[in-house]
Amino acid sequence: MKLYAKTAHELHDMLVAKEISAAELTESVLAQQAATEEKVGAYITTLADEAMAQAKAVDEKIAAGEKIGFLAGIPGAIKDNICTKGIKTTCASKMLENFVAPYDATVMTKLAAENPVVVGKTNMDEFAMGGSTENSAMKITHNPRNLDCVPGGSSGGSAAAVAAGSAIWALGSDTGGSIRQPASFCGVVGLKPTYGRVSRYGLVAFASSLDQIGPLTRDVTDAANIMNVISGHDMMDSTSSPAEVPDFTKALTGDVKGLKIGLPKEYFGAGIAPEVASSVKAAIEQLTKLGAEVTEISLPHTEYAVSTYYLIAPAEAATNLARYDGVSFGARVEGADIVEMMTNTRTQKFGPEVKRRIMIGNYALSAGYYDAYYLKALKVRTLIQRDFTEAFKSVDVIACPTAPTPAYKIGSMVSDPLAMYMMDISTVPLNLAGLPGISLPCGVAADGLPIGLQLMGKPLDEMTVLRAAYAYEQTQDYHKTLVPEGGAE
């Protein structure tokens, strides 16, 4: 198998055993990037020279006999809404087309201690608003499994890069499913940690109470290892959890005997494609064979989750994105006076979906509408959280499809934002409740597109989620067959 098609843990072992060099590995990934990028379009910024320099530094460490971190010398990609000092962070927006952050996000600082190789910044829906990466102001990203299809979103570039072999691993962000859904569409593993598990400092805010950074990888083992690197309390993020961080790889036991899995009936209703439902049910069947116990549960407020999400997220976005005004950073479109300058800048530099959400958000917060919309949404959010608290009294994890369908054709949904929003039905409740969840491949639809299984856990219990995911992963070989093909040597 080509190096670029392997997992990070396989490559790490090979580096430690000196079977390969980091330079050799990076060359392989960069070559694959060069070969696929024109068709896939996963990246906004590629960093070939910087990547080679990082790889060589790791090789020197290895040659000097130094101990190396899990990600040392392993090429990865960073979603372009995570601030990287000295490298452009565009959020796939004309507003930040030339924005270079003067500081590193906390996750970048944590990664840096591992000496990874960063091969680029990935495409996304503008300011992470969307589920197909079609809202990028920079380019369209194609699903490497079927180039006519979307990669999902908003972390579509990160998922596509991992699926295409132009990165071994990637970081994404998940506000309403933006890691899990593209992972599902591209046939990779995507983990959204508990809200507060990973610092948000340096993640360009979309909806502050929902956003969370997490890994996209080829398998569950890699996800657990990257969680070990990026998790933990951060003084710079008041909402980050002070809870102790476990060694997530200890969850990779394969043992799920007695594990109680809940199947929420609301997640298997109308709108779920039959092949998705059957794949997910087959996966759950596999887990029962390993000794897990399955019970049907109810999360009664699920039907309100999308409406609730599309009030809270835009309301937070409306204020978070108020800072893009052309005054002191980012794009500026001149005008006769300050008001006109700000208006021109925001009118011309934000894309249509961003403007739509800013308008929804400001409307929901306006005098006279606040109680009816925003405040009501906060109350429903509490009810949704209670649904989960109640459910988790009797089960350890909750299993359901990640998305109602496999990836759809590029352009097929753009004219119907409401239908697009409904695609988030099985991912947004988790963000509203702040819980951890994972998506991993559990099947392939008739047209060759991957299907994702979503497993959700209790607050700060990524361990159980990873344990169940890993145990299931060992029973099948989707993660082995869904590897990048073709490209260059």
Add this chain to the structure above:
Amino acid sequence: MKYEAVIGLEIHSELKTNTKIFCGCATSFGAEQNTHVCPVCLGLPGVLPVVNRRVVEFAIKAGLAMNCEINHFSKFDRKNYYYPDLPKNFQTSQFDLPICEHGYVDIDTVNGPKRIRITRIHMEEDAGKLVHSGSTIKDSDSSNVDYNRTGVPLIEIVSEPDMSSPEEARAYMEKVKSILEYVDVSNCRMEQGNLRADLNVSVRPVGETKLGTRTEMKNINSFKAVEDSLAYEIQRQIEVVEDGGTIRQETRTWDPNKGITLSMRSKEEAQDYRYMPEPDLVPIVTTDEEIEEYRKKLPELPDARRARLVEMGLTAYDAGVITASRAMAEYFDAVVEGGADAKLAANWIMGDLSKNLNAEGKTITESPVEAGRLAKMIALISKGTISSKIAKTVFAEMWNCPDEPEKIVEAKGLVQITDTGAIEAIVDEVIANNEKAVADYKGGNKKAIGALVGQVMKASKGKANPGMVNQLLAKKLG
């Protein structure tokens, strides 16, 4: 018809923490533009605020000193409006759960003491400063923004509309300033904008219980402007009403040069701030134990200190003047501790010392005459070593040199003459040379003795003990 004014104040006070409210940048005033900034206070993409615990501590102290209840559960909110000096285009402030509520301060009015209720005290961040290319915003082609002040912590103290005259409003603001200085949470330098007020005022016929329509004047930053702008605005409103007009609810600006208020924007143009809970910060939880700890650490406050000074024999007025500023009250205490008589100490502090300080634009902590030396000088007066008159000379000397008063008195030969023989000789000479005054006195004009005392004092270069001079003259003129 007779009218009364109804006035409420929103006072903004910058807190004297070393660092800003949500980041580690320095708060000091007067630094080079845009040097006290970082990604957080510049509101760059991706940054998050972290609450400076000192700000919470200072706000609680101010609240306790103003008799507020401290909320056990308090949170921050975003107040949304677009302005170029506000990098995030929202101000992180507090909306429905402020840190302090339901307090009061007492002020003196012409009708006696009056209680002014405080609705709430909340914490928020200050904005930056616009630096216009021209002298005013209207004749400027461009403006730069200095973000040094962005994120400097503020508390906003909101009163109930309990004041009914410009004088009361001034007295209230002076009292608030005094308390903030006592609890040591703000420098209260009004010329630097540390303390500024928004004034809300309406008028109504005396006896009417319904409130009239109010207007608001923003960013008033001197006591004089508080009084003057309110006096003007109250008169303006009365005239409008008397002419059969109606008051528009609006924001007006005070033009101190012309002494008038001008309409700035009406209520219809007012902002909808679209407040929402700040999702990047966790709520502030304060326990009863913490509140009691802060309460125990409060210093003696102006009202208590004033009562103590009255007990020491000062008049209520003098005690009020001395205790209005914590620094002056502490200076006073130090002078008394140094052995000076309390009343004399008050007279000297409010008299020559204040006069000299004002003339040189110094604060009492910068006084060249330290409390210890002033105490010693006052002790010399009390012992009769020098007269009050000579003391003025000694004080002037002390202002310009670091010598002890005893040394100055000795070096300049300023010791009071209390030797009866020496004074008698001068008295005899004066009687001999002032026949007319002596004749007037003997003829029944007892006031004529004043001229003679003056002559004796002059002849003795002010060193004769005035009491003894009086006694001797009266005896000799029999």
